[in-house]
Amino acid sequence: MAHSHEALLRSPYVWHPICAREAWHLKQEIDAGAVFVAGGTLLRTQWEAGLVTFPAHLIDLSGIADMTGIGRSDEDGRGWRIGALATLAECRSHPGLAADFPLVKEAARVIAAPAVRNLATIGGNVLSRTGDMATALLALDAELLWLNDAGTHSEPLSAWLDREREGISGAPGLLLAILPSAFLGVSMISKTRRFCAFHKAGRREAFIPPVVNVALNVAFDEGGAVADIRIAAGGGTMIPARLAAAEALTLGRVPDAALLAALHAAVNEEYAPKPDPFVGEAYRRMTAANLVAAALWKAGSDARASGEEGEPCC
Amino acid sequence: MIERAPISADPSAKLNINVNGREAVLDVPPSKRLLHVLREDLGLTGTKRSCEMGRCGACMVLVDGKAVNSCLAMAYQCEGKSVTTIEGLSEGGLTPVQQCFLEEGGYQCGYCTPGMVVSVTAMLANDPSPSDADIEEALSGNLCRCTGYGGIWRAVKKAIELKKEQTG
Numbered sequence: 001m002a003h004s005h006e007a008l009l010r011s012p013y014v015w016h017p018i019c020a021r022e023a024w025h026l027k028q029e030i031d032a033g034a035v036f037v038a039g040g041t042l043l044r045t046q047w048e049a050g051l052v053t054f055p056a057h058l059i060d061l062s063g064i065a066d067m068t069g070i071g072r073s074d075e076d077g078r079g080w081r082i083g084a085l086a087t088l089a090e091c092r093s094h095p096g097l098a099a100d101f102p103l104v105k106e107a108a109r110v111i112a113a114p115a116v117r118n119l120a121t122i123g124g125n126v127l128s129r130t131g132d133m134a135t136a137l138l139a140l141d142a143e144l145l146w147l148n149d150a151g152t153h154s155e156p157l158s159a160w161l162d163r164e165r166e167g168i169s170g171a172p173g174l175l176l177a178i179l180p181s182a183f184l185g186v187s188m189i190s191k192t193r194r195f196c197a198f199h200k201a202g203r204r205e206a207f208i209p210p211v212v213n214v215a216l217n218v219a220f221d222e223g224g225a226v227a228d229i230r231i232a233a234g235g236g237t238m239i240p241a242r243l244a245a246a247e248a249l250t251l252g253r254v255p256d257a258a259l260l261a262a263l264h265a266a267v268n269e270e271y272a273p274k275p276d277p278f279v280g281e282a283y284r285r286m287t288a289a290n291l292v293a294a295a296l297w298k299a300g301s302d303a304r305a306s307g308e309e310g311e312p313c314c
Numbered sequence: 315m316i317e318r319a320p321i322s323a324d325p326s327a328k329l330n331i332n333v334n335g336r337e338a339v340l341d342v343p344p345s346k347r348l349l350h351v352l353r354e355d356l357g358l359t360g361t362k363r364s365c366e367m368g369r370c371g372a373c374m375v376l377v378d379g380k381a382v383n384s385c386l387a388m389a390y391q392c393e394g395k396s397v398t399t400i401e402g403l404s405e406g407g408l409t410p411v412q413q414c415f416l417e418e419g420g421y422q423c424g425y426c427t428p429g430m431v432v433s434v435t436a437m438l439a440n441d442p443s444p445s446d447a448d449i450e451e452a453l454s455g456n457l458c459r460c461t462g463y464g465g466i467w468r469a470v471k472k473a474i475e476l477k478k479e480q481t482g
Contacts, residue, residue: 011343014390041386045367058345060390089380113455115381115433116368119391206454207369 014058024174039119070094082178084123106198107136123175135240138232139215141181148173165239194219195299199291210235212287216295220303226250238273255300264293334402344390349373360400371456374429381436400428411473420469422460
């Protein structure tokens with residue numbers, strides 16, 4: 001079926017740059033009328049819902065090879081680079097990534113459904129600011145690799161999210177890749193055992209934006225005390241954040257009943273969700289506190305069990 | 315790998331796509347949904363229109379063998395790719411998955427069935443022996459408002475057994 005001239009005129013221009021710099025320059029030239037598109041799954045729903053105007057120009061990123069793939073990145077092989085165009089399905093199924101960063105695999109598992117994950121990218125999920133992956137990556141001290149007029153530079157995901165939270169809006173460039181931290185410092189200490197957990201509570205079990213999501217990344221010393229910890233939480237329209245006070249409370253302590261009660265109270269105090277007409281703030285706070293306390297209790301139990309068996313678990 | 319001009323934005327560019335094994339060159343806007351390309355331009359109405367936001371799975375098709383919500387995919391994203399619809403799956407007669415849906419009452423009104431069949435087909439192509447958790451995950455993007463999923467679940471389990479028998 002041939003389409004009318006009018007229909008073609010209503011259609012946006014779709015540009016197909018083949019390198020990141022080309023894409024960035026194109027965006028600068030067209031400016032506000034252009035939108036970068038990778039999987040486009042979230043953008044499509046926003047356009048259809050009228051939340052954002054359908055742009056006059058789409059900059060299709062799919063042909064930029066440097067932004068794809070998942071692999072080890074540095075000389076000692078411990079660092080990882082996740083291309084911003086890596087699909088959530090790839091993040092879900094990549095065996096090496098899952099071994100080093102089960103948090104990424106688990107977060108990918110609970111985002112949308114498999115068919116959406118075949119299109120949707122990790123870069124798109126992070127840049128949405130409220131996606132599950134941002135919470136998981138916060139607990140991994142991930143960095144974002146940007147490209148802009150000054151060249152490429154990386155910055156902590158937490159720094160970018162802080163700016164977004166303060167209303168200094170907008171990405172500082174084209175997101176090229178995500179660099180999760182391979183190991184936190186103490187994890188190289190012999191017999192330190194590391195555990196992680198990602199939990200999402202929603203209005204139904206699958207395929208739903210989170211009411212609350214939490215990510216825990218914790219290492220225990222030989223005595224079962226917390227040697228290092230990252231706790232991140234998000235959900236709803238809240239931009240996810242690390243819970244620094246709750247983290248500090250646990251350091252050097254064994255997760256017994258007293259610590260878990262104190263942690264529960266600390267998360268309830270520190271977590272700052274945004275209510276909506278369906279789910280209130282108090283409910284979200286209690287849910288986050290329950291999930292974090294339960295996750296640390298389970299991690300502590302698993303650490304003791306693995307210690308008794310004499311095998312570090314990571 | 316699709317060969318593309320370094321930078322181009324010709325809105326009148328044709329879409330080159332393989333649908334159910336047949337090459338097609340279509341004069342469609344680049345941002346048109348694949349769903350509408352299939353239904354309106356190619357007359358393949360087995361792919362169903364429902365939520366149009368990637369939630370229900372009624373519009374599921376295979377793109378290069380992977381399940382994709384055709385309501386989310388834009389025409390330009392399918393340039394040079396192979397799309398298989400429910401019509402393509404059953405060109406040689408009912409597939410074992412479809413036969414199992416028939417035998418186990420895996421449908422009532424039937425509107426979600428093409429998408430369900432496509433998702434199950436994609437799952438079994440990727441993993442012929444999925445666990446219950448794998449099945450739940452694979453079908454988490456397909457909604458049925460009639461069956462309560464009991465018949466669908468039985469159909470999927472039967473299809474798995476059938477595949478095991480066929481592969482020895």
